[in-house]
Amino acid sequence: MTKIFILSSLSLVFVGLYGVLTRKNIVKILIALNIIETGINMLLVAFGYVEGGITPILQSDLSIANLDKMVDPVPQALVLTSIVIGLGTTAFALSLAMRYKDTHNSISIRATDEEGVNV
Amino acid sequence: MKDEKSLFINIVALLILSFMAFYIYKVSIDTGEGIKITDNITPKMRVADRFLKKNVLDENSTYNFSQTAEDTSANIVTSIVVDYRLFDTTLEVIVLFVTILGFGFVIPKDRRRILKPSVILYRWSPILMILMLMIGGYMFINGHLSPGGGFPAGAIISTAVLIGVLAGRKTVNHKTLKVVEAIAGISIFGIGIASFIIKGVFFQNFLTGDKIGDLFSGGLIPVFYALIAFKVAAELSNIYFEFYEEC
């Protein structure tokens, strides 16, 4: 299970990196950055996963007796705040993209030599 | 010429990225000698093992369940977010506030057009808004017992404001949002100073509950989560008003 989690999150990270490096449309670059962020969050939570673990919530006496089998709660708490910060930075980047469209009349990152990139 | 060059760049990027992905996967799976990033088989190696055992200070700690302020919440993630790392969470909410402030400055402010909503959306929007507010309130009140918490509760409450904006109904205005956000932000630090006066430690939970699993066993945790939820909801509602409001 751990291999599947780490492989899927790493694949998301590197597909997003490929998109950031090779695309020309600003909005698509921001989408690729969001894909990287999702992959990094999954990687952090996957590092704290235990084989056959249970959720870190005390529900009954059985879960108190099995405290060793709980998955690591600290990366989950980090990721919980990281998602909200990701939303704020995405909103700021989108406003910058709108301002760029306003001044340059294009959303290509090479606005000088090619004009027609579809919205 | 240009297509050939961009194809070459794409192939080189694919090669480099696949090599890096293979190397990082090899390192993170490795269980040989040396520094291990993940050790999922033996739980003794983990960082948070002492947090799970509730003996943060040393091995022979006398803390037991439901005797300290730290372990009165049944959800351990909540007790990390709102008790151990409350400074982190508070400053994170301030970072969100600063980014939304920059968003309001940078976004181009020309005419904002509102499409006329359909009759169905206009009539059904109060019912949807009441449902959204109920779910959000349930989430931050039960944040220490069940999964959920302040941040998704704030997002869901701001979704109610979004439905009101899209349906063209008057819900709240800018001034109310500013007042709510300022009161929530000030009272978080106010409770911190109060706990400094009472207990001697900043952000210490001074309302100790009695039994894990009760609704009012969290002490200050639901209070902090409610304040965080209203602050996040006010900040996120500001974004929708920047997009779709006629002024």
Place this chain on the structure above:
Amino acid sequence: MNNLAIFIALIMFLGAVWTVLTEDVFKAIVIFGIVSLMSSVMFLLMQAPDVAITEAAIGSGITTALFIFTYKKMEERKDER
């Protein structure tokens, strides 16, 4: 459990590749929303229900809504100039 994880990982990988390679921006935004929703299911399989709820509400809901608002605003300004 294992097969479900492999299935969801495949959906996420193919969706991310489609998001990067497609030409249409609106399609890219919607498929990114699907990828984000699948990642919330993946968080649930990692025994992290708190992060799953937050990802489903914020990462999949509000981020997609923000991208669609930006797309609409850029598209309607295209006609003016």
